[in-house]
Amino acid sequence: xxxxxxxxxxxxxxxxxxxxxxxLDYIPVNLKEKYQDIDEVLFKYxxxxxxxxxxxxxxYKLQIAYYEAYGIKGLLGYKKTIEYLRSIKKITIGxxxxxxxxxxxxxxxxxxxxxxxxxxxxxxNPYLGFDTLTPFLKYIESGExxxxxxxxxxxPGAKDIxxxxxxxxxxxxxxxxxxxxxxxGTKYRGSCGYSSIGAVVGGTHVDEAKEIRNRYKNMFFxxxxxxxxxxxxxxxxxxxxNGNGGVINSSRGIITAYKNYEDGNQRFADYARKAVLEMRxxxxxxxxx
Ligand SMILES: O=c1ccn([C@@H]2O[C@H](COP(=O)(O)O)[C@@H](O)[C@H]2O)c(=O)[nH]1
Numbered sequence: 001x002x003x004x005x006x007x008x009x010x011x012x013x014x015x016x017x018x019x020x021x022x023x024l025d026y027i028p029v030n031l032k033e034k035y036q037d038i039d040e041v042l043f044k045y046x047x048x049x050x051x052x053x054x055x056x057x058x059x060y061k062l063q064i065a066y067y068e069a070y071g072i073k074g075l076l077g078y079k080k081t082i083e084y085l086r087s088i089k090k091i092t093i094g095x096x097x098x099x100x101x102x103x104x105x106x107x108x109x110x111x112x113x114x115x116x117x118x119x120x121x122x123x124x125n126p127y128l129g130f131d132t133l134t135p136f137l138k139y140i141e142s143g144e145x146x147x148x149x150x151x152x153x154x155x156p157g158a159k160d161i162x163x164x165x166x167x168x169x170x171x172x173x174x175x176x177x178x179x180x181x182x183x184x185g186t187k188y189r190g191s192c193g194y195s196s197i198g199a200v201v202g203g204t205h206v207d208e209a210k211e212i213r214n215r216y217k218n219m220f221f222x223x224x225x226x227x228x229x230x231x232x233x234x235x236x237x238x239x240x241x242n243g244n245g246g247v248i249n250s251s252r253g254i255i256t257a258y259k260n261y262e263d264g265n266q267r268f269a270d271y272a273r274k275a276v277l278e279m280r281x282x283x284x285x286x287x288x289x
Contacts, residue, residue: 019251154202
């Protein structure tokens, strides 16, 4: 199952998920001048970073907004990047955060689990209701695909809705979502013990982090918020379990690390590697593995 593959990759390579949020403003000028088409600029930038980091990380996450924003050529850059990652057998997460009525969700599933934009995992937004998840289940059942469903997000506004106390137990809304995901996910557990239905939990919120980890023992977490949003190795390790059970995303902290160095423009991928190594060490030292 895909979750076993991810679990094994984490055992081998640690927990860092490189976020390829490739805004054109993040890309060195010399690289942008070298290629005419946006898809090539995006792909070449991503490829250099991938080639310099792929021996250190288990997974890459592409936030699709950074590609959609550049129209068809941007999406071509997305496609080329995920195809490349899959060709070198790296696991891919399409951060698409979809959630819609089931007839539409069916098309989202087809769009991102088949064809030109096919990835291994996608992110979903469950706050339109649990029926929106149903069309994805047949792909998860095949063993080849997985999802990370938003549970408690990393932004400050997570508290506006996700932390509302709801009846009958007067618990936070995110626990209602988590309990349901846990229940649905039971059927899709791999031999590693985790389910291919995982959850997104922001590393920026540490209150109840331990309770979330304990309550959802079989749930694998995608943990954003490290670095630029302020989460530290100590914060994110609260969501791990013996050094596994989650991957920690950093996007700007890795792909724009080069901006802190004089020779960064020429060596952006070397500095991405350096940022990954430092992040990996930070997490490992805090999670005690
Ligand atoms: O709760 C969430 C869910 C998703 N994200 C995404 O993760 C990255 C974070 O980027 P950084 O540059 O490392 O801050 C980005 O793609 C978000 O859309 C999140 O931040 N929080």
